[in-house]
Amino acid sequence: YQYLSSVTVSPKYNFGNVVVNGASFAAVNTDIKWETTSMFDLGIDVGFFDNALNITADYFNNVTRDILIGLPVPGMFGGGSPVQNAGKVRNRGWEVNLNYRFKTGQVEHFISGNVSDAANEVVDTRGVEWINGADVNTIIKEGYPINSYYAYRVNGIFQNDEEVAQGPWLDGITPKPGDLRYVDKNNDGLVKESDDRFILGDNFPHYTYGFSYGFTWKGFDFSMFWQGVGRRNVWLRGESVEAFHNNNEGPVFDFHLDRWTPNNPDASYPRLTVGAESTNNAAKSNFWIQDGSYLRLKNAQIGYTFPKEWLKKVYVKNLRIYLSGQNLFTLSHIKGGWDPETTDGGGRIYPVSRVISMGLNIKFMMKYILGGILLNSVVACVPLDTEPYDRETDLSFWNKEGSALYALNACYPTLYSAEEVLYADAMTDNAYTKVQTGFNQSIGNGSYSTAYPYVESVWDSRYAGIRACNELINNINKVPGLSDELRNRYCAEAMVIRAFHYFELYSRFGDVPYFTNVITIEESQQLPRTSKAEVVTNILAELDQVIDNNYLPASYSSTEDKGRITKWAAMALKARILLFEGRWEELKAVTSTIMTQGGFSLFPNYAGLFEVANENNEEVILDLQYLSPDREQQIQYQFLPPTLKGYAQLAPLNELVQSYIT
Numbered sequence: 001y002q003y004l005s006s007v008t009v010s011p012k013y014n015f016g017n018v019v020v021n022g023a024s025f026a027a028v029n030t031d032i033k034w035e036t037t038s039m040f041d042l043g044i045d046v047g048f049f050d051n052a053l054n055i056t057a058d059y060f061n062n063v064t065r066d067i068l069i070g071l072p073v074p075g076m077f078g079g080g081s082p083v084q085n086a087g088k089v090r091n092r093g094w095e096v097n098l099n100y101r102f103k104t105g106q107v108e109h110f111i112s113g114n115v116s117d118a119a120n121e122v123v124d125t126r127g128v129e130w131i132n133g134a135d136v137n138t139i140i141k142e143g144y145p146i147n148s149y150y151a152y153r154v155n156g157i158f159q160n161d162e163e164v165a166q167g168p169w170l171d172g173i174t175p176k177p178g179d180l181r182y183v184d185k186n187n188d189g190l191v192k193e194s195d196d197r198f199i200l201g202d203n204f205p206h207y208t209y210g211f212s213y214g215f216t217w218k219g220f221d222f223s224m225f226w227q228g229v230g231r232r233n234v235w236l237r238g239e240s241v242e243a244f245h246n247n248n249e250g251p252v253f254d255f256h257l258d259r260w261t262p263n264n265p266d267a268s269y270p271r272l273t274v275g276a277e278s279t280n281n282a283a284k285s286n287f288w289i290q291d292g293s294y295l296r297l298k299n300a301q302i303g304y305t306f307p308k309e310w311l312k313k314v315y316v317k318n319l320r321i322y323l324s325g326q327n328l329f330t331l332s333h334i335k336g337g338w339d340p341e342t343t344d345g346g347g348r349i350y351p352v353s354r355v356i357s358m359g360l361n362i363k364f365m366m367k368y369i370l371g372g373i374l375l376n377s378v379v380a381c382v383p384l385d386t387e388p389y390d391r392e393t394d395l396s397f398w399n400k401e402g403s404a405l406y407a408l409n410a411c412y413p414t415l416y417s418a419e420e421v422l423y424a425d426a427m428t429d430n431a432y433t434k435v436q437t438g439f440n441q442s443i444g445n446g447s448y449s450t451a452y453p454y455v456e457s458v459w460d461s462r463y464a465g466i467r468a469c470n471e472l473i474n475n476i477n478k479v480p481g482l483s484d485e486l487r488n489r490y491c492a493e494a495m496v497i498r499a500f501h502y503f504e505l506y507s508r509f510g511d512v513p514y515f516t517n518v519i520t521i522e523e524s525q526q527l528p529r530t531s532k533a534e535v536v537t538n539i540l541a542e543l544d545q546v547i548d549n550n551y552l553p554a555s556y557s558s559t560e561d562k563g564r565i566t567k568w569a570a571m572a573l574k575a576r577i578l579l580f581e582g583r584w585e586e587l588k589a590v591t592s593t594i595m596t597q598g599g600f601s602l603f604p605n606y607a608g609l610f611e612v613a614n615e616n617n618e619e620v621i622l623d624l625q626y627l628s629p630d631r632e633q634q635i636q637y638q639f640l641p642p643t644l645k646g647y648a649q650l651a652p653l654n655e656l657v658q659s660y661i662t
Helices: 161-166 308-314 366-380 403-409 418-423 438-445 453-478 484-509 521-526 532-548 567-581 584-597 606-610 629-639 654-661
Strands: 007-015 018-025 036-048 053-070 083-104 107-124 130-132 138-140 148-151 154-157 180-182 206-217 220-231 233-235 289-291 294-305 316-332 355-364 431-433 650-652
Touching: 308 316, 403 453, 403 484, 453 484, 484 532, 484 567, 532 567, 567 584
Parallel strands: none
Antiparallel strands: 007 018, 036 053, 053 083, 083 107, 107 206, 130 138, 138 148, 154 180, 206 220, 220 294, 233 289, 294 316, 316 355, 431 650
């Protein structure tokens, strides 16, 4: 709690034979406030040749002010450095995407490509600098990207004793011929960490690009995807690049063969050393910073789908064979064969694997096969099991009463993920998170990349939820003994959940594949992205259908149904979408109906909103049911303000608030 003066009591002193507790007081700044971010985004979308060719371009410039940083205070203060609203950071960049579909004769082609770049700059830290890291040193300094490399600059190799005598030397180290020579920045004869290090770039990827091409022709299909980075630095250390690192524990690579000797003065690597002899060459310098740009054939696939008339006689509906490969080819400047996408450090990561696979996709005409099986079983008078004893199958599940409710219940757990709830809006233009470390920080300042596993998991988890909803909606008519009222209600609940998932997807990723049927793996590989505008139209139409037809009750009287989707929850989701789209007049009409007719009121104790004992209280429109007290504590920590023992990691942008007010 950085705005409160905290007291820590712990054993501090000895009086005689007794250890007594003492209290230490943390430095505090009671005037800290939220940081603010101003965002500018300019985009253009154009289509040519009846939208066969589509081009999109975007430029953004985001400035975050009042970032909390610890500024130094005079020693007479007698305490640590309390945080202050003093930092300012800018992130700006651009992106261009192109998609083109065309036909030459009987060949259908599709081409897509994208290139983007982003730059990060520390604008203001009140002149304060921070040097971080152990094996890899970085610096935070005004005018440079966050965590820029900070190290010595190499100036060739000492060739003989005369050059060694002339120096300069690293402070406290006597070099020998064959050792690296470093730049003496202030020309005082010694190279020291305090005044001779340089800012040597950063490891942010620049000019990130991708290209895909594919075609189909008479049953044949081919696709490939290339990706790469035009400019990036990687600082490799230790056993990943240093010969005999840690006194002969490290490996030796082929590039070490071109090491310095008196007969090889133009070598690319200094003399080979072991133990203390390596101190000079192992110093942190740009010698170990490598060019991380690369081009990689990420995947390629070729396949053939057999003509349907060939397959009818063997009761096969569809048959396709294919050969595919992943990480087939890479152009890179990284020494030692390391993955160019690796992080800084000693290379202690699992290598990227090249995978080549062959496959067969086959669909049978089940009605003919089952007919033949039944006929044979009758003729032979031998009973035949059509499903295993130990599990339910798709053939039998939907034929049972109660299966619709089971399927509906499976849709609800897909709504919740603590991290997704926390960062949902922070990944859009509506909110930010102030978490200051690692991936959380990149989410907060808008510099996150789709390469992060979390971003990929968002995509996967949302579509898993959509599939669960589609399963119910597309199969509910098979369920016997279900009244029209329940059938409509169950479908409506699933439609609202599905609309929520699509909102989460398009609000983060823009254009996304939209479908309402249960698709196969093959179909999922070929689905194009639906425009954001069409996705919005579709989900709002479904919500209107649910609301206007009164498929959902306003509330549930049964305890077993508490927490299910209600009519008001459907309207609240519609309002959330209208808010995101800035459709203010429609939004006011929907929210007015909820507030005047919904029967909701403010809960008297805000902190109590997130307690298990107060689930489904009068302020909650849709309450995700707690699974355990741990879940309660987690939500309190993430969403309550510090005054209520929380951290309040997420907040709306001022721009959103002002737009709503006006």
